[in-house]
Amino acid sequence: MPATPRVCACGKKAADVKPNIFLPRxxxxxxxxxxTELERVxxxxxxxxxxxxFAPGQIVEAGLFGYGEIPLGLASxxxxxxxxxxxxxxxxxxxxxxxxxEAGQSLQLRGPLGRGFPLEELRGHDLLxxxxxxxxxxxxxxxQYVLDRRQEFKRFTLxxxxxxxxxxxxxxxxxxWRKSKDVxxxxxxxxxxxxxxxxxxxxxxxxxxTRIDPGAKIVICGPPIMFKFVVRELDKLGVPHRNVYLxxxxxxxxxxxxxxxxQINDKYVCVDGPVFALSEIEHLEEAL
Amino acid sequence: MHSHYIKEKDFKxxxxxxxxxxxxxxxxxxxxxxxxxxxxxxxxxxxxxxxxYDVTILPPKKEFFPPRQDLLSFDGGRAKPCLEPVEKVxxxxxxxxxxxxxxxxxxxxxxxxxxxxLAHREAATIVISNVxxxxxxxxxASIGTEVKPRGHDAxxxxxxxxxxxxxxTTKGEALLGFGSFxxxxxxxxxxxxxxxxxxxxxxxxxLRGTSASVAKKVRAAFGNEPLWTELAKDxxxxxxxxxxxxxxxxxxxxxWWNVDQKSGARxxxxxxxxxxxxxxxxxxxxxxxxxxxxxxxxFRHRFMRKAAYLNAKLGxxxxxxxxxxxxxxxxxxxxxxxxxxxxxxxx
Numbered sequence: 001m002p003a004t005p006r007v008c009a010c011g012k013k014a015a016d017v018k019p020n021i022f023l024p025r026x027x028x029x030x031x032x033x034x035x036t037e038l039e040r041v042x043x044x045x046x047x048x049x050x051x052x053x054f055a056p057g058q059i060v061e062a063g064l065f066g067y068g069e070i071p072l073g074l075a076s077x078x079x080x081x082x083x084x085x086x087x088x089x090x091x092x093x094x095x096x097x098x099x100x101x102e103a104g105q106s107l108q109l110r111g112p113l114g115r116g117f118p119l120e121e122l123r124g125h126d127l128l129x130x131x132x133x134x135x136x137x138x139x140x141x142x143x144q145y146v147l148d149r150r151q152e153f154k155r156f157t158l159x160x161x162x163x164x165x166x167x168x169x170x171x172x173x174x175x176x177w178r179k180s181k182d183v184x185x186x187x188x189x190x191x192x193x194x195x196x197x198x199x200x201x202x203x204x205x206x207x208x209x210t211r212i213d214p215g216a217k218i219v220i221c222g223p224p225i226m227f228k229f230v231v232r233e234l235d236k237l238g239v240p241h242r243n244v245y246l247x248x249x250x251x252x253x254x255x256x257x258x259x260x261x262x263q264i265n266d267k268y269v270c271v272d273g274p275v276f277a278l279s280e281i282e283h284l285e286e287a288l
Numbered sequence: 289m290h291s292h293y294i295k296e297k298d299f300k301x302x303x304x305x306x307x308x309x310x311x312x313x314x315x316x317x318x319x320x321x322x323x324x325x326x327x328x329x330x331x332x333x334x335x336x337x338x339x340x341y342d343v344t345i346l347p348p349k350k351e352f353f354p355p356r357q358d359l360l361s362f363d364g365g366r367a368k369p370c371l372e373p374v375e376k377v378x379x380x381x382x383x384x385x386x387x388x389x390x391x392x393x394x395x396x397x398x399x400x401x402x403x404x405x406l407a408h409r410e411a412a413t414i415v416i417s418n419v420x421x422x423x424x425x426x427x428x429a430s431i432g433t434e435v436k437p438r439g440h441d442a443x444x445x446x447x448x449x450x451x452x453x454x455x456x457t458t459k460g461e462a463l464l465g466f467g468s469f470x471x472x473x474x475x476x477x478x479x480x481x482x483x484x485x486x487x488x489x490x491x492x493x494x495l496r497g498t499s500a501s502v503a504k505k506v507r508a509a510f511g512n513e514p515l516w517t518e519l520a521k522d523x524x525x526x527x528x529x530x531x532x533x534x535x536x537x538x539x540x541x542x543x544w545w546n547v548d549q550k551s552g553a554r555x556x557x558x559x560x561x562x563x564x565x566x567x568x569x570x571x572x573x574x575x576x577x578x579x580x581x582x583x584x585x586x587f588r589h590r591f592m593r594k595a596a597y598l599n600a601k602l603g604x605x606x607x608x609x610x611x612x613x614x615x616x617x618x619x620x621x622x623x624x625x626x627x628x629x630x631x632x633x634x635x
Contacts, residue, residue, distance in 0.1 A: 260538030
């Protein structure tokens with residue numbers, strides 16, 4: 001007897017029915033690194049053995065059954081191996097539960113979601129990345145990408161600001177960048193500490209350390225307060241707003257443009273962003 | 289498709305037969321209330337169907353997007369979806385609520401199709417009933433009039449001696465088998481049309497301006513902070529306006545465990561953009577960022593959503609004029625006609 005095709009009560013054949021957009025897949029934790037008091041870097045691979053296909057700047061909803069999900073920017077470049085990184089800062093119930101996990105255990109994730117950095121627009125140009133605090137995590141996906149395909153980009157400059165030296169993330173990578181000829185790296189901390197000989201002050205002070213060409217493409221990610229001040233510096237340099245990209249943070253609860261929490265005026269950050277050109281959102285009163 | 293007629297004396301038997309065949313959700317009076325109020329509920333007998341209702345407390349979207357809906361269930365690290373749509377008949381929906389359902393259909397459909405809503409929606413047969421009684425807060429005759437009701441399967445209109453049932457789909461045609469229907473005469477069809485048209489004149493409240501002019505002036509008023517502060521000054525941030533709105537579809541998602549602390553479910557709940565923490569996120573170390581911290585900002589966001597932001601997607605405002613928010617508002621400051629009519633015309 002031929003098998004009867006499974007039919008949903010809605011009348012559609014099971015094969016025609018799109019999957020549940022809330023059903024996550026499993027990712028195994030290859031490695032966990034305690035990078036600061038609050039943050040953990042998770043190196044992950046998909047449990048089904050598949051490769052995580054994503055673009056730098058995209059996000060995932062990472063979670064644990066019984067706790068919930070949180071939005072996280074992918075923190076490594078798709079050019080790197082078969083693993084990918086996520087950084088979790090313990091701020092609430094879900095993130096704290098995630099940060100109790102150890103290598104060998106699993107978490108669930110949905111994604112990649114949203115719109116990442118516009119690689120096509122960035123290629124062949126000077127690039128400045130301005131990362132403040134935990135904003136280094138999503139931009140690291142782009143930084144690594146540029147370093148791995150260095151010849152596709154012109155001059156590459158990176159500004160990184162942290163609250164104090166102890167809050168610096170990815171310290172061994174920072175050490176590499178300080179020495180690297182592939183990136184002109186400038187860093188600062190809001191508050192110095194014993195043994196710190198680097199810059200102390202706000203991130204915008206780093207603009208005086210180097211020269212940024214007005215034709216450069218700019219990527220900014222950091223705490224909400226930082227964007228306005230960085231844009232002010234870029235305006236002084238005469239960088240057109242269509243060349244400035246912001247990676248924004250909002251409460252991206254569902255990640256699929258439905259639940260409403262991440263809205264900026266009529267945009268849903270989780271699907272329209274999280275990366276936006278400044279020219280695209282500067283007329284939106286709730287954006288910056 | 290076609291118009292059919294059923295006599296008043298045969299109508300009860302039609303509804304009874306339908307109830308016997310499948311779940312029928314219809315307007316019914318809420319028990320033990322001094323002032324009679326109505327809800328959509330599953331009917332167990334035809335006498336409970338109250339097509340003379342004015343408006344229901346909650347809109348019928350709850351049949352497809354319930355206040356609490358499991359998205360998946362889990363056991364340890366394994367999860368499965370919870371979709372078990374039931375074929376049912378939504379009977380006696382007013383046309384403005386059908387317009388709202390058509391909007392939520394489009395919004396759950398766009399970009400990332402949400403089967404948790406759509407599967408329930410597609411399994412339903414929707415029958416409109418003409419508005420026999422108009423609620424004291426209604427203004428559906430003056431908002432989004434260019435957007436016509438769509439997505440219903442049949443339209444029932446009370447006329448002299450019986451009802452005209454105009455079918456719109458094959459699902460609507462299938463209803464005919466449950467009752468003693470005859471082809472409607474030209475005069476019955478004409479009477480049904482007049483009954484529906486004349487209802488429009490009975491709305492007690494009215495919005496001034498076209499959808500486009502309203503959208504323009506509301507959007508232009510964004511930066512008028514004194515106006516929004518004044519409009520929202522008595523707002524309790526309770527979210528009642530969201531809760532009763534037929535086009536609101538924001539939600540929160542929460543996990544919960546069974547007592548075994550191993551199995552449980554991921555559940556979505558209606559959420560309200562008027563509540564204080566809707567756009568708030570934690571930054572760690574006790575710090576937080578609230579992207580709509582002020583009541584006026586949240587109040588304004590709701591009006592932008594209803595009158596301006598979604599118009600391009602929906603072909604008109606995301607408001608159908610049911611008046612539920614206006615009646616439900618704790619401080620009675622939510623009436624869209626009062627709010628929008630106060631906003632000055634855009635320059």
